[in-house]
Amino acid sequence: xxLRANRVGEQMKKELGEIIGRKIKDPRVGFVxxxxxQVTGDLQQATVFISVLxxxxxxxxTLRGLAKAxxxxxxxxxxxxxxxxxxxxLFEFDESIDYGNRIESLLHQIQDEGRSKDEExxxxxx
Numbered sequence: 001x002x003l004r005a006n007r008v009g010e011q012m013k014k015e016l017g018e019i020i021g022r023k024i025k026d027p028r029v030g031f032v033x034x035x036x037x038q039v040t041g042d043l044q045q046a047t048v049f050i051s052v053l054x055x056x057x058x059x060x061x062t063l064r065g066l067a068k069a070x071x072x073x074x075x076x077x078x079x080x081x082x083x084x085x086x087x088x089x090l091f092e093f094d095e096s097i098d099y100g101n102r103i104e105s106l107l108h109q110i111q112d113e114g115r116s117k118d119e120e121x122x123x124x125x126x
Contacts, residue, residue: 002041009037011081012046019076020066028065030058035094039087046087049094059093066091 016034031053039046050066052059066073070089078086 005039005041005043008043008081008083008087009039009046012039012048012077012087013037015077015080016048016073019073023076024065024069024073026065026069028061029069030054030062032062032066035097043083043087044085045090047090047092049092051094051097063091063093 013034020032033051035051036049052062074086074089
């Protein structure tokens, strides 16, 4: 991504957080956090990565609600950010948070196994 695309992405992230939090009234859209926005170099498309609180069904409903409101969100972005053409928006789940949680739980599991082995060794030595 170019420097300009990065700047546009950061500005969109800020504006999207406010638009989704305050302007979207769809009951399907729950608590959403915009974690990242990646804009193509030609500023034609923007992939918005979101994190949603709730189970899988709530996540899917939120994605449907955001897809339905995509036109409204794009027009709001166009009014707030001065660009020749407002990028097409694509919403995706940010899997990095789940991935990070999984790695953290595996590290804790390894650490706990190491402790239990150390305790067994110390008991055998006594």
